[in-house]
Amino acid sequence: MIQHSDLSKPVYDAVKAMIKSGVLAPGEKLKQEKLAGQLGVSRTPLMKALQNLENEMLVESRPRRGLYVKAITSQEIIDVYDCREGVECVAARLIIERATDEELLDLKQIFDPFIGKEVIDVSKYTLADEKFHDMLIELTKNATLKKMSELSNIHKRVYQYGLVRLPEETLAEHIRITEALIRRDVRAAESEVRNHIQLSREVLIKNYS
Amino acid sequence: MIQHSDLSKPVYDAVKAMIKSGVLAPGEKLKQEKLAGQLGVSRTPLMKALQNLENEMLVESRPRRGLYVKAITSQEIIDVYDCREGVECVAARLIIERATDEELLDLKQIFDPFIGKEVIDVSKYTLADEKFHDMLIELTKNATLKKMSELSNIHKRVYQYGLVRLPEETLAEHIRITEALIRRDVRAAESEVRNHIQLSREVLIKNYS
DNA sequence: AATTATAATTTTGTATACAAAATACAAAAC
C-alpha cells in the first residue's frame, strides 16, 4: 500500500478537475464506490475530498440520497461576483494599510509584459489575471479573507471557456487598480476594484441569461 | 443502533459547543478515539464533523499529527472583523436592491423591545444582535455570502464572555443601519455598517492586546 | 396496459479493522 500523508488531497484535486472539465457533469450523481474505484482509493479519502468540495459549493449533498455535482445557475454567478466585490474591496483597503512598496511593485509587474502590445496572448494574460487576483488576496495576509476568496473560486469554473472580457478592455482597469494602491488612495482603489468586477459581472449576466 | 440521517451534524454541534465553552481548550489536541467515545459515536462521523470545523478554522490539522483546537490570536480577531466589514457592506447593498419593505420592517422590529428602555436585558439583547446580523445575511438571499459570513462566525467565540460593546452604545447604531436600509440609501447604509463594525473591532483590539 | 405491491439490488452512513507513522518510555552510551 502506498502511504500518502493525506490521500484525500490528490483525490480532491482529481475530482475538482473532473468537475471543471465536465467529465462529471452538472447535476450528475457521484456514486462513491464507482468513483473511488476509478481513482484507485477507498471511499474514506474520497468522502473527505467530496466534503471539502461540498464546503466550496462545487458539490451538493442530499442526506441519505447522495452527493451531486452542483449545477450553477446564472443567478449564482451574479451572487459570486457580488461576493468578490466585497472581498476585493476589503483586500484593497488592507493592502494599502499593510503592503510594502516592494510588494506593490511585484503586483504591478504582473501586467508589464502586456503594456503597449498590439496583440495580447490570451492564455498568458489569463494566467496573469489569476495571479493578480491571487496576489491581491495574498498581500492582505488575512487568512479568513483568503478562505472567503476561495469560496468565490467558483468563478474559475465560469472562466473555463476563457476570460469574461478581452484583455484589451481589462488591462487598463488592472493598471488603474494597481496605481491607486501604489498612491495609497483607498477611495480610488476601492472604486476601481468595484468597477472592474461590476463590469465583468454585467457581461456574465448578458451571456448567461 | 439509532439511525440518524447524518450523525456528524449533532457531533459537529457538540464539539463546537465544547470548543466555545472551553471544555476543549485552545491548542489542545483532539484525540479522535477518546472524543468519539465521549460522544458515543465512532471516528467516522466525528472526523467528518472535525473536518467541517477545520474548514471554519475552529480546528487546525497537522497532517499525520492530529487535529488541534485553534488558538486565536488578537490579530486574527482583527482579521475577522475586516472580513465582516466586507461581507456586511455587500449585504447592505444587496438588501437595498432585493429586500421588500416588509422584510426590512421585520429587521427593524428586532430592536423595538429595547427602544426607550432605561435598563436593557443583556442576554436578550445579545440574542437580538445575533438575530439582526443573521437576518442581514439572510435577506441578501446570496448563498455564497452566507457561507462567507459563517467563516466570520469565529466572532461567536470572541463573544463567549458577552457582547463586545454595551447595548446602550450599539442600539443606536443598529437603528441607524436599519433606517438607512429602509430609506434605500446605499451610501449611508454601507457607511453605518462599516462604522458599526470598526468600532467593535477597535474595542476588541484594546481588550485583546 | 397501467398501477400498486413486493422482492432484489444498490448505495449510503456508520462502525470496525489494520498498517504505517508518531509518540512515549526505558535502557544504554557518553
Add this chain to the structure above:
DNA sequence: GTTTTGTATTTTGTATACAAAATTATAATT
C-alpha cells in the same frame, strides 16, 4: 546527568464490513 538509541504504545489514515435506507426490478392486481 544528559543524550542517544531501541522498543512498546498510541494514534492516525485508509480499507473494509455491515445494517438501514433508497432505488430498481419484478410480480401481482385491477
